[in-house]
Amino acid sequence: MSKPTALSAVRIWDLPSRLFHWLLAAAVFGALGTAWVGGNAMVWHMRCGLTVLALLLFRAAWGFVGGRWSRFASFLYAPATLQRYLRGEARPGDHFDAGHSPLGALSVFGLLVLLAVQVATGLVADDEVAFKGPLNRYVSNARGLVATGWHADIGAWILLALVVLHIAAIAYYRVRKQTDLISPMLSGDKPIPPAAADTPPSVDRAGTRVLALVIGAVCAAFAVWVASLGL
């Protein structure tokens, strides 16, 4: 008798994680674009940066209370597991293809940490022309200028490189591995093969969505308060 081959759809990315992702992408592209334009567009650069701040705070909380595959614990892999993954040696129960793979997890943490550094340095930056971050007054002039140097130069270039790498990796999966990672980030569901039929789904119910809304509102209010410190 032949083995069953039908794929079954399993909820991997809950709605709050998907909204987080696409809002983050829009805010980061917005921040990069407005920084590129400069001048009056910097008002929007600050708004995009504060949106990224709120989103990162939300993601930090969601990494503990969010759906199964959005929790940090589900993609915090030991170095030995990464090596095993790279050698193609998955063990039963590994579920490397469900949430973030060990390699993908590295890029996710890299992006999140770098974005946090970009936001932190932006908050205390001073372009010495017209714009200061809302927390610039709380640091010394010298520190503010060092932060500005990172924020507007090397940090921005590393971020751009990571975003390009991120999109290139997703294109590589599509073209070379015939794996569509984008649809699950839109619909929430991943097609899971019978061999991994025991993959637990992420809880994505009305209750968890309301919780996400409350956390999101608190994070947004915090970002607005931070912005008000610069007025």
Ligand code: HEM
């Ligand atoms: C500035 C732009 C972007 C940033 C900062 C960004 C950031 C991220 C982050 C932080 C995650 C992890 C999500 C989480 O665990 O919460 C992620 C995952 C993902 N992103 Fe992006 N992203 C960007 C643009 C894009 C674009 C344009 C696409 C589509 C072409 C895309 C497709 C995906 C997909 C498919 C995943 C899930 C990957 C997986 O299955 O492991 N991203 N992104």
